[in-house]
Amino acid sequence: MQQKPKINIIGAGISGLSAGCYLQMNGFETQIFEKHSIPGGLCTSWENGGYTIDGSIHWILGSKKGSGFYKMWSELIDLEKVPFHNHDVRMHIEVKNSADKYGNKVFKLYTNLDKLKAYMLDLSPEDSKVINEIIQDIRNLQQFELPPVMYKLPLIPSIIRSIKMARYLKFLVYLTKQKKITNFDIAKKFKSPFLKESFELLFDGDEIKMMVINFPMAFFDQQCAGYPIGGSLSWANRIAENYISLGGKIHYNTPVKKILVENNEAKGLLVRNDVIHKSDMVLSTADWYKTVFEYLDGKYVNDTILNLKDGKILDVYYSILLVSFGLKKSYKEYPHFSRFPTDIKLESPCGKSWDRLETHFYNYDPTLAPEGKTVMACSFYTTNGQYWIDLRKNDRPKYRAEKKKFTDSLIELLNVKYPGIKDEIEVVDFATPATVLRYTNNWKGSAQGWLPGKNMAASSPVKFTLPNLKNFYYASHWGRAGGGIPISLIQARDVANLICKKNKMDFDPQKGMHSGWSMK
Numbered sequence: 146m147q148q149k150p151k152i153n154i155i156g157a158g159i160s161g162l163s164a165g166c167y168l169q170m171n172g173f174e175t176q177i178f179e180k181h182s183i184p185g186g187l188c189t190s191w192e193n194g195g196y197t198i199d200g201s202i203h204w205i206l207g208s209k210k211g212s213g214f215y216k217m218w219s220e221l222i223d224l225e226k227v228p229f230h231n232h233d234v235r236m237h238i239e240v241k242n243s244a245d246k247y248g249n250k251v252f253k254l255y256t257n258l259d260k261l262k263a264y265m266l267d268l269s270p271e272d273s274k275v276i277n278e279i280i281q282d283i284r285n286l287q288q289f290e291l292p293p294v295m296y297k298l299p300l301i302p303s304i305i306r307s308i309k310m311a312r313y314l315k316f317l318v319y320l321t322k323q324k325k326i327t328n329f330d331i332a333k334k335f336k337s338p339f340l341k342e343s344f345e346l347l348f349d350g351d352e353i354k355m356m357v358i359n360f361p362m363a364f365f366d367q368q369c370a371g372y373p374i375g376g377s378l379s380w381a382n383r384i385a386e387n388y389i390s391l392g393g394k395i396h397y398n399t400p401v402k403k404i405l406v407e408n409n410e411a412k413g414l415l416v417r418n419d420v421i422h423k424s425d426m427v428l429s430t431a432d433w434y435k436t437v438f439e440y441l442d443g444k445y446v447n448d449t450i451l452n453l454k455d456g457k458i459l460d461v462y463y464s465i466l467l468v469s470f471g472l473k474k475s476y477k478e479y480p481h482f483s484r485f486p487t488d489i490k491l492e493s494p495c496g497k498s499w500d501r502l503e504t505h506f507y508n509y510d511p512t513l514a515p516e517g518k519t520v521m522a523c524s525f526y527t528t529n530g531q532y533w534i535d536l537r538k539n540d541r542p543k544y545r546a547e548k549k550k551f552t553d554s555l556i557e558l559l560n561v562k563y564p565g566i567k568d569e570i571e572v573v574d575f576a577t578p579a580t581v582l583r584y585t586n587n588w589k590g591s592a593q594g595w596l597p598g599k600n601m602a603a604s605s606p607v608k609f610t611l612p613n614l615k616n617f618y619y620a621s622h623w624g625r626a627g628g629g630i631p632i633s634l635i636q637a638r639d640v641a642n643l644i645c646k647k648n649k650m651d652f653d654p655q656k657g658m659h660s661g662w663s664m665k
């Protein structure tokens with residue numbers, strides 16, 4: 146019997162696990178090397194004082210049967226076994242300077258588009274033109290299955306693929322129109338001061354393209370972007386279990402130090418304790434910067450890669466200060482997700498300050514806290530994650546003291562909004578960008594790879610291969626600006642397809658199909 150080609154994979158995040166599954170299905174012998182003791186990478190959760198803190202998924206694309214991502218996830222997970230929660234209201238936005246006609250200061254972003262339209266029309270019938278425009282822009286996106294999933298994704302476009310893709314030309318027309326519109330453009334069109342202020346605050350006062358909210362809204366309305374009960378680690382564990390059942394092997398607590406190269410061909414990995422693992426090919430799904438500039442010593446680069454490293458093409462995505470609390474009460478009487486103003490600014494030593502807070506009560510997931518209790522998380526986005534990384538590295542006592550100072554100030558502000566919450570806190574958990582770097586190696590503590598920035602359609606120049614290096618592949622959320630779990634899945638699927646093609650092997654993503662789906 147012919148020997149199966151061997152592939153060593155770096156990283157057991159969503160990209161590494163998913164690529165591992167697709168490659169195992171298609172005749173390769175793979176093993177994954179993971180620095181952490183558990184799978185998931187950024188898609189993770191952890192225990193603290195009897196509570197489960199979730200580090201990633203707020204919603205995931207593909208929770209509705211029949212959608213493109215449902216089909217893809219079903220190649221890896223039995224989705225019929227995953228209960229999803231769909232929120233009635235995506236977010237409650239509290240305004241500062243106005244009120245609606247009933248005297249309320251909170252705008253409800255309903256996930257059901259008919260409900261959202263009726264709610265806004267009731268508040269301001271004279272704004273019917275702009276309200277209809279907003280809803281129609283989202284509905285236009287719903288006409289297309291996103292992403293355009295095909296049974297296979299041929300890398301050289303075939304005639305059939307071109308015909309199928311032609312449908313999406315109309316989609317591109319919508320996209321071109323929408324990608325210019327920001328929340329401020331929409332806000333200007335409202336006559337109602339309340340709706341005007343609500344739309345200005347859609348992104349906490351920042352001017353952002355409406356597409357950032359329109360895409361998820363299109364999916365929320367279709368109940369296709371739910372939250373999987375059990376959270377992030379449970380999601381990753383399901384893929385890891387499938388990978389093992391397909392014959393894959395995961396080496397935990399095994400950081401990779403170098404990618405071994407001979408005559409410009411990847412030959413294997415050098416891991417912890419200088420152990421060598423030889424293979425026919427190497428696939429890295431770990432951090433892009435470390436892969437290119439540390440594990441390969443920056444030897445396989447071109448001008449684009451160097452410009453990317455120097456921040457001349459794309460910025461690194463925000464890193465997140467994630468402060469979570471284990472609370473003795475369920476707080477079910479409050480909305481699950483709110484953004485609201487504070488009278489005093491919350492200052493971070495990284496140079497950023499916030500005069501609005503975001504609270505996320507996870508009381509809709511009973512698996513995360515004991516009965517009658519809940520986890521509540523506050524997220525803060527910063528582009529200076531490096532501050533926290535350097536502080537932890539250079540001055541651990543000051544790092545701890547700054548964390549405490551920040552959480553103490555935060556608790557005081559929360560106590561104004563939720564009177565008495567201070568006394569309900571059993572656990573305080575603070576994950577900084579240094580935590581993200583320590584556990585996942587993501588450059589500068591980035592939460593989602595590259596930031597798409599002003600150009601929402603910006604493509605990442607990170608390719609599946611590197612110049613002049615044979616038998617090496619790369620795939621992860623750094624492969625497409627904006628990142629996120631669905632991107633990791635698509636990257637994994639596409640790189641497995643490419644590896645099959647290069648090795649003249651048939652790529653069938655559905656060999657381990659769950660839930661009885663077929664796209665053939």
Ligand SMILES: Cc1cc2nc3c(=O)[nH]c(=O)nc-3n(C[C@H](O)[C@H](O)[C@H](O)COP(=O)(O)OP(=O)(O)OC[C@H]3O[C@@H](n4cnc5c(N)ncnc54)[C@H](O)[C@@H]3O)c2cc1C
Nearest residue numbers: 156158159160180186187201203400401431592622629630
């Ligand atoms: C707070 C937060 C909230 C988020 N919310 C969402 C959300 O709601 N929806 C969404 O879609 N996405 C969300 N994301 C983003 C999402 O979690 C990531 O984009 C995605 O999980 C990235 O997966 P990946 O496999 O591509 O990369 P990673 O998760 O970074 O996986 C890389 C893996 O490689 C391992 N590794 C690195 N270096 C080495 C080495 N030298 N040796 C061995 N192993 C190594 C790491 O430990 C890790 O396991 C969120 C992220 C954060 C931080």
